[in-house]
Amino acid sequence: MLIAHTIAELRHHLAGFSDHSFVPTMGNLHEGHLALVRQAKPLADVTVASIFVNRLQFLPHEDFDTYPRTWDSDCAKLQAAGCDILFAPSEQDLYPEPQTFKVQPPPELADILEGHFRPGFFVGVCTVVMKLFACVQPAAAVFGKKDYQQLMMIRRMVQQFALPIEIVAGETCRADDGLALSSRNGYLSPAERLEAVQLSKALQGMAAAVRAGETDIAKLETQAMAALSARGWKPDYLTVRRQSDLQTPTLGAPLVVLGAAKLGSTRLIDNLEV
Ligand code: PAF
Secondary structure (H helix, E strand, C coil): CEEECCHHHHHHHHCCCCCEEEEEECCCCCHHHHHHHHHHHHHCCEEEEEECCCHHHCCCCCCCCCCCCCHHHHHHHHHHHCCCEEECCCHHHHCCCCCCCCCCCCHHHHCCCHHHHCCCHHHHHHHHHHHHHHHHCCCEEEEEHHHHHHHHHHHHHHHHCCCCCEEEEECCCECCCCCECCHHHHHCCHHHHHHHHHHHHHHHHHHHHHHCCCCCHHHHHHHHHHHHHHCCCEEEEEEEEECCCCCCCCCCCCEEEEEEEEECCEEEEEEEEC
């Protein structure tokens, strides 16, 4: 695996390859990321992964400084997964001057759910992804469904800017008990780790109720939030939305249940398509 720490090195490594597939990450890699890399492999003749902890998508009180940087094990895992080129720019290289040009996603997509609880998050995500796309120039990029709203946002961004990039969705990888794999699971204490699966269990319960014909979505959401709160969680939202745009359900539309909740000081998110 070749490693590029600067945009110039990346362009040098990419010269000669006609199409590139891409998996952007913030490192601290787990099986979920590696599955995305394996999914990206057959999509092009060279596969690039990036590791860049993007300051722009963290709020001041969030974990930018403490976000786990696990360089050696990330490199070994990417190499084993068949990644061809790792792009790991420094902040100085990706943001040599303050990034004052930004991608501003529309409020109806960016200010709901994750964006409501993490204002500015999707401006940061869309801006860095646009810049990474400009560096890697992929024909295809793979994003996990675990970050469902992010995947939808990137799809819309690519469509509206007419970027010639196929956005491919990767299924969420789960631990044996059903907990969605996440770089932030490492923050959980052993007792919290045992409890953590309750978020996906709550979403499963909501999805089952919707499938069984429950139409009182507000009641379902309130009950699920109350049940998690009673176990000591601090839920931000547990909600049923349309898959297409994450707006409130309408008759016959494919649905997804999404949740975000804090367990101790760790904020977890998960979702299930219904
Ligand atoms: O999903 C992530 O890890 C990040 O939001 C991404 C897409 C790499 C942008 O920083």
